[in-house]
Amino acid sequence: MQQRLPVLICFVAGILMFLQYFSRHPVARTVFVSINDYWQIIFAFTLLVGVAAFGKSNLRQIGRGIDTPYRFIALSGLVIMPVLAIIGGIKIDSPFQWAFEYMLAPMQATVFSLLAFFVASASYRGFRARNLQAAVLLGAALIVLIGRVPISEMISDSFPKVTFWIQNYPSMSARRGILIGIGLGSMTTALRVILGIERTYLRGE
Amino acid sequence: MDAGVIIAGILTLAIYTFLYRDNPIYKAAESLLIGLSIGYALVIYWQTTLVDRLFTPLFSRGELNLMVPLILGLLMFSRFTRRFSWLSRIPIALMIGAGAGVAIPAMLYARTLKQISASVAPLIGKGGGFNFEALVVAVGLLSTLAYFYFSREHKGVVGTAAKVGTYFLMVFFGATFGYTVMSRMSTFIGRIDFLLTDFLRLLA
Numbered sequence: 001m002q003q004r005l006p007v008l009i010c011f012v013a014g015i016l017m018f019l020q021y022f023s024r025h026p027v028a029r030t031v032f033v034s035i036n037d038y039w040q041i042i043f044a045f046t047l048l049v050g051v052a053a054f055g056k057s058n059l060r061q062i063g064r065g066i067d068t069p070y071r072f073i074a075l076s077g078l079v080i081m082p083v084l085a086i087i088g089g090i091k092i093d094s095p096f097q098w099a100f101e102y103m104l105a106p107m108q109a110t111v112f113s114l115l116a117f118f119v120a121s122a123s124y125r126g127f128r129a130r131n132l133q134a135a136v137l138l139g140a141a142l143i144v145l146i147g148r149v150p151i152s153e154m155i156s157d158s159f160p161k162v163t164f165w166i167q168n169y170p171s172m173s174a175r176r177g178i179l180i181g182i183g184l185g186s187m188t189t190a191l192r193v194i195l196g197i198e199r200t201y202l203r204g205e
Numbered sequence: 206m207d208a209g210v211i212i213a214g215i216l217t218l219a220i221y222t223f224l225y226r227d228n229p230i231y232k233a234a235e236s237l238l239i240g241l242s243i244g245y246a247l248v249i250y251w252q253t254t255l256v257d258r259l260f261t262p263l264f265s266r267g268e269l270n271l272m273v274p275l276i277l278g279l280l281m282f283s284r285f286t287r288r289f290s291w292l293s294r295i296p297i298a299l300m301i302g303a304g305a306g307v308a309i310p311a312m313l314y315a316r317t318l319k320q321i322s323a324s325v326a327p328l329i330g331k332g333g334g335f336n337f338e339a340l341v342v343a344v345g346l347l348s349t350l351a352y353f354y355f356s357r358e359h360k361g362v363v364g365t366a367a368k369v370g371t372y373f374l375m376v377f378f379g380a381t382f383g384y385t386v387m388s389r390m391s392t393f394i395g396r397i398d399f400l401l402t403d404f405l406r407l408l409a
Contacts, residue, residue: 077240173345
């Protein structure tokens with residue numbers, strides 16, 4: 001029961017969603033829209049479960065005295081946003097959007113920009129033209145790096161054109177090869193899940 | 206100066222202190238970022254999904270079919286009890302199954318057939334000239350696929366094709382790396398511009 005029922009539900013939902021793709025019947029459309037809506041609603045509940053687990057975990061750590069100030073800050077951040085939304089709503093000029101614009105968005109952008117330093121540092125240590133393949137990688141990276149800034153046009157008019165050519169032909173062909181591999185792998189995994197061969201999602205309590 | 210700009214500037218500098226080393230100021234800013242991100246997602250999903258798609262249609266318009274996702278969603282909370290935690294597998298199974306069912310035709314179309322059709326172009330162009338780019342794309346695609354083909358040992362023709370494929374992959378990795386670095390750099394320039402222009406007002 002504990003294993004078979006979820007596998008059966010997975011099979012039925014998978015087959016229904018797969019078959020509706022090939023049908024133009026209104027019932028197929030209704031099934032697709034309904035299950036899609038259910039999917040999004042259940043996903044929102046999983047987020048609530050995640051938030052509850054996050055709160056529970058942080059409170060447990062505070063109780064044990066581990067990283068107490070940081071746990072308090074994380075929990076206060078978690079509480080601030082819903083409180084602001086309750087007080088002033090989530091419209092464009094609300095305190096909730098103010099917190100997003102002046103607190104969340106700047107920090108997210110800054111963390112994102114931090115990666116520039118780590119990528120530069122890692123490439124300085126890792127980029128060595130030890131063999132021809134590594135040299136090709138290094139050459140392509142340097143050409144694209146220089147080709148995407150205005151100084152490349154000062155070096156040569158053809159620099160941006162070479163960058164464009166590399167990105168749109170040899171690089172794109174390898175990207176397509178990888179995408180085809182991902183597509184075939186995803187289809188195989190999806191089929192294994194629907195048929196109940198792949199059951200890793202049933203693990204855990 | 207606007208209070209929002211001051212707060213944004215202080216938080217930006219707090220994150221950048223990590224460039225020196227891991228420190229309490231960075232840890233505090235990181236914890237705040239995690240909390241705010243989760244709180245923001247919670248509010249957005251609560252309003253746009255649970256209120257707009259579930260509670261309003263169910264309780265105001267009486268769409269009783271929505272009791273199904275409501276019950277399935279509530280079953281997710283059974284994970285917090287040891288005895289009934291297996292019930293949370295039911296909504297997870299629905300999500301996984303539905304996702305897998307949608308993924309098969311979508312992946313077949315977007316990730317496989319569409320990529321193949323986009324890669325097949327005539328080697329002779331409309332003007333009668335040789336289309337070198339079409340040859341590069343075809344060779345690149347086939348050799349990359351040969352590199353990822355593990356059902357036969359990489360010897361002979363397959364081995365040569367796989368070897369050529371590694372060079373195309375190196376070009377792809379290099380180009381992607383360069384593009385990624387530039388996107389991160391442009392974000393960094395944006396943050397520095399904010400600090401110097403809006404926060405510190407050193408640049409007019």
